[in-house]
Amino acid sequence: MADLTDTLPESATTADRLAEARRQTEASARRRRWQLLSPALIIIGIFGLFPLTITLIYSFLTPGTYGGVTWKFSTDAYVQFLFDRDIFDDTLQFSGTYLSIYGRSIGLAFGATVGALIVGFPTAYFIASKPLEQRNLWLFLITLPFWVNLLVRTYAILLIIRDEGIINLSLMGMGVTDSPIGMLYTDYAIFAGLIYSYLPFMVLPLYASLEKLDFRLVEAAYDLYASRFQVLRHVIIPMAKPGIVAGCILVFIPGLGAYITPELLGGGKELMIGNLIALQFSGSRNWPFGSAAALILMVVVMASLIIYVRYSGKEGNGHG
C-alpha cells in the first residue's frame, strides 16, 4: 500500500483513498487479463493473421523461377485468373478456366449443403424429440465419425464406391449389371464425400435450435387443424431457422475449400479450389497466382459470412 499513500496528498479523504484503491485494483485486473490473453493472441497474430498479409503481398508479385516469388510488382496473378495471355503476341483473351473451377466448387459445396440439410434436418428433429437420456447417446453417435480422421473417412468411401468396391461387387453379384458402374472419380463421388464429411456440422446446430422447440406450439397448430406439412412449414422450420442458417454456413465453407475429398474421390482430375491452390504451391509452380486464388477464396467465404450475419440478424429481429 506504499504507492497508495505516495500518489495521494496528505489531505485526501477516506472516500478518495477508497476510490484510488478500487481504481488500482481494476487497473491490475486489466493488466493481468491482457497478460493471460497475450500468448494466445500473439501466437495467432504472428502465425495466423500475419501470414495472410504476406499472401496478399505475394499475390501482387512476380513468380520466381524455382517457386517462391520475385520482388517485382505485378497484377499478373489476377489477370491470369480471368484471361489467357497469348504467348506469341502477348494479347489477353478472356478465359473461363479458373472461373469455372470456382463455379464448380461453389456448385458442389452448395449442393452438398442442400444434401446435408435434407438428411440432417429430419435427423436433428428426431434426436430433439427423443427423451433426454437418449439424446446424448444419439448426439455422441452422430458426432463420433466427425472425429475420425477426414482422410480415413474419405478413404473408406473410396473403398466402397470404387470399381472393385462392395457396391459394384454386390450389384454384379446380383446380376444387376455386368460391368462395374464408374462411381469413383466423378462429381457425384465428390458430392457424396462432401456430405459425408460435413454432415455432423449440419446436425449439431440444427439440433441446438430444435432442442429449444416448444412442442406445445406444434400441438396448438394441430388443434387448429393444421396438416403435418403445414406444421412443419409454418411452425417447426421457422423456429429452426437460426440452426438451418448456421448449419448451412458450417457445411458450405469447409466444403468450398475442400482438398482431400476432390483429391481422392475426384481423382485429381476434377479440380476444386483447394486443389488448385495447393497445386500452385506444391512443386515450383506459381506462388503469386496461388496466393491470388487463396485470397479470392477468402473473399467468397467472407461474402458468405456477411450474408449469414445479415440474414441471421434479420431473423433475430423478426422473432424478437
Next chain:
Amino acid sequence: MKDLRKQPGFDTMAWICLFFLYAPIVMLVVYSFNDNRSVVIWTEFSLRWYAAAFDNDGIRKATVVSLQVAAVATVFATSFATMAALATTRVRPFKGQTLAYAIINQPLMVPEIVTAVATLAFFGIIKQIFNINGIGFLMLAHTVFCIPFAYMPIRARLEDMNLSLEQAAADLYATPIQVFRKVTFPLMAPGIVAGGMLAFVVSLDDVIITLLVAGPGETTLPVYILGQIRRGITPEINAVSTVLLGLSVVLVSIFFLIGNKKRT
C-alpha cells in the same frame, strides 16, 4: 393417440443417416482384419496387415512424428487456451473482448487450405532469413490451429463455474495463488483435459497444413497414408487407418464421458 411430435419419415431418415455415417467406417475396419491380399474379397480373419504395418519403417517413423507434433502442440495450445479462457470468462464485458474472441477463433474462420499456403509462405521467409529448419515449424503451425479447439471446452467449463467458491476461499484468507491452486484449478481441470484431448485429436487429424508446411522427414501418419493411397490401395493402409481411427475414437469417447460427468 398418435404421437404429435413425430413427423412421417423422419425416424427412417435418422437411421439412414446413422447407417450412412458408419457403414464405410465399419467396412474399413472389418476388411483390415482380412487375410486376403485383395481389399474386397473376404477370406479369413487375420492380423497379418497389422503386423506388416508395424514392421514398416515409414509407418513407424510417421507415427512417432505424429505423436511428437500432437503432444507439443497440445501442451502449448492447451496452456495458452487455459490462460485466455481465464481472462475472458467470469468478468464483466471489457474493451477489446470481441477482438480477442475474433483473433482466438481466426484459425476456424479461414479455410484450411488458405491457412496452409499462408503459413508455407511465411515460414519460407523465416527459414530463408534465419537459415533455420526443423520440426519446430510444424509444431508451431499445429499449436496455432489447435488453440481454438482447446479454448472452447475450457471456456464452457469456466462459464458454468460459480464465483462464490473462490470468494469464500479468499474470505478465509487464502492468497490468490492458493485460491487458484486449491479451488479454481481443480474445478476447471476437466475442461482442460477435454480441451487438451480435442487439441490432440485435431492435430493428429490434420493433413493439408502438414502436407504443405512439413519439411523432408517430417511426414505425419495421415500424410503418409495419403501418399500410400495415391500410389495404390493395399490392405496395409486399412490396418494403419484403423489404428488411427481407433486412437481418435478412444480419445473422443473419454472426452464425452468427462463431459457427461460434468452434467450429473
